[in-house]
Amino acid sequence: MLEIKESFYHRAIIIQVDFPKKRKEFSSMDAFAEFKGLVLSSGANISHEEIFKQTKPISGLFISKGRVERIKILAEETHSDLIIFNHDLSPSQERNLENIFQKRVLDRTGLILDIFSVRASSHVGKLQVELAQLSHLSTRLVRGWSHLERQKGGIGLRGPGETQLETDRRLLNHRIKSIKKRLDKTHKQRAVNRYSRKKSSQALVALVGYTNAGKTTLFNLLTQSQIYADDKLFATLDSITRKNSILGLDDILFSDTVGFISDLPTQLIESFKATLDELKAADVLIHVIDISDPDFLFKSEQVIKILEDLGLSSIPQIKVYNKCDKIELNVKRNLAKKSNDEVWISALRNQGINELVSSIHFHRQKNIMRQWIELEPDQGKIRSKLYSLDRVVEETTNEVGLIKLLLEIDEKELNSLVSHNDIRLVSNKKKISIADF
Ligand SMILES: Nc1nc2c(ncn2[C@@H]2O[C@H](COP(=O)(O)OP(=O)(O)OP(=O)(O)O)[C@@H](O)[C@H]2O)c(=O)[nH]1
Ligand SMILES: [Mg+2]
Incomplete structure (x- = not known):
């Protein structure tokens, strides 16, 4: 709790650079809105927004020298202590920028890792985030941090960051190895649990989808739980599996998982592999989509891509268009259930759940x-x-x-x-x- 309070004192300049020919389907403004959502989820205050065009990234500083000078002045004027980029920076770019700004610089991966480190609450979740942070840090652990070492704690340095700055690479690698070993052990235990579940023929239905689509809200409805759901990116981090309590589905286990995002940091995918691997045991995947989001198509494509990367495409999938209550009536007229693969619901208003239940039954049925x-x-x-x-x-x-x-x-x-x-x-x-x- 203390860490979150602390972070309220951070004032961040946020930067997005638009390069030509990049992602027409996800507009620059939408990407920027999502970026702001991430920054606010981390608990920082935004002191200034910079969004500008550039032909290509510049190797040493990522942005032009003139732009860097301008941001340095802005940071002083707005009393900002953090500069966040909606891009991945190379370790040397990050270091060069920090040397000029004399302020902490965070890239997109660093920002997402930070949010994860605050949200992780289970033992395994914490280990997984720590592993991802350490892998991210290990490429950046070089001399040159001394100018920032006084600014301990806070965004980008929560979790293991602060202590690891004082240790050397050997210790870091040692810690990475030991976490991997511990995660391996829990993973093996989970594999045993999975095996006994298969034996008892209990079906597993896993909820997947872009962050903030409404997975946890639906999970709570299906399992009569009260897991934390919020209008924040990455509200859920730890997977949870519970028995269903709706009549007619009582032999089904439901699993709520961490949400996906475009450009999910590879360190996170690696660290969360054990958790995500459990999705392989699912009999049905429910892909929750926020239909009220103008970018729902782009986001659902991102999810499909990640599912493919994780080798989960062959599992039967139901597309659940959620937040129907937020869309226009004339759109709703076309929403009648068309197939067992697509269902329209409002998890918040408890609408369309019967259709979802019958779709789940349909997909479970094996001849x-x-x-x-x-x-x-x-x-x-x-x-x-x-x-x-x-x-x-x-x-x-x-x-x-x-x-x-x-x-x-x-x-x-x-x-x-x-x-x-x-x-x-x-x-x-x-x-x-x-x-x-
Ligand atoms: N209007 C409306 N809002 C909804 C509906 N379902 C969920 N929400 C809201 O959407 C926000 C995100 O919901 P969550 O259930 O936390 O979403 P999630 O997919 O679990 O998100 P992460 O765990 O962050 O990936 C919350 O503020 C919910 O109240 C819905 O059917 N209608
Ligand atoms: Mg959630």
């Missing part, structure tokens, strides 16, 4: 069936594959070595197995319901 198949003696590979997937219920072999397997398998999976291999089906297919398990 599990029992079917005997016959394999030739030389098809041992297929046999062991089916065993490793836990699909075999019974096996018999006749005198000429023909193997007969009774499978419990999804209809689609069986069809694909049969069409790709020379396999004979024996006797009739029998569909069984999930309740038979």
Whole structure:
């Protein structure tokens, strides 16, 4: 709490440079609005806004010398103690700028990492953020900090920053290794939990989406929880999984996760890999989209890209257009449920939830069936594959070595197995319901 109070004393000059040909779909003003949201989420006060065009980044200082001089004067005039860029700066650019300004300079990654360090509350969450901060810092830990060392604490230096400035790279690497080891251990424990969940056939539905889309608000509604949701970027940091309490969905676990943002710092993705990896165990992903946001298309594309990068594209996905209460009536007329892959809701007003529930049911439903198949003696590979997937219920072999397997398998999976291999089906297919398990 003390740290957040402290940060209210920060006065920041915020800078965005518009380079030609960059991202037409996300306008410069929208990117700037999101940037301001990030700065305010970090708890800093904005003392001055600079947004200007430049043909390309300049290697030593990122912006032109004249511009740097102008900002130096502005920083003095506005009593600012922090200069924040909506861009990633190289370690040397950051250092050169700090030397001229004699003030702390923060780039976009540093800013996001700072917000994360304030928000992390669980043990694992804190470790993950610390790891990301240390990796970011390790590239910047060079001589030349002395002029700023007196300004300890506050934005950009919360978490491990302050103490690490006084240590050397060897200690830093040692700390990185030790955190990685601890995270590895918790990750293994979680893998065990995941395994027992699969065994008990409880379904996992994970909420994903751009930051501030309304994931936690929906999670609270579905699980009757009171997790902190707010009109702030990155309100949620720690993943949480809870059982649903709406009638008819009571064997489903819901998971709320950290929100995504465009240009998510790679250090964060790396550090949060363990948490994000858990999404792989999800049976269904609910992609929450703020339909009232003019940039919803760009933002949902960013999310789809991150999901692809994380190898999650093959998990069935429901697109949930949230905050319907904020959009015009004539738009709403077209919002009737069109398919099980798209649902329109207002998590805040509890609207459209029944449709969402039925979509979840639809996606969970698997046409599990029992079917005997016959394999030739030389098809041992297929046999062991089916065993490793836990699909075999019974096996018999006749005198000429023909193997007969009774499978419990999804209809689609069986069809694909049969069409790709020379396999004979024996006797009739029998569909069984999930309740038979
Ligand atoms: N009008 C309206 N506001 C909503 C709705 N759902 C969520 N909100 C508001 O949107 C803001 C963000 O909601 P959260 O649930 O914290 O969003 P989130 O996706 O969890 O955000 P992060 O955890 O920061 O990534 C809050 O102020 C919510 O009250 C909705 O259906 N309608
Ligand atoms: Mg949230």
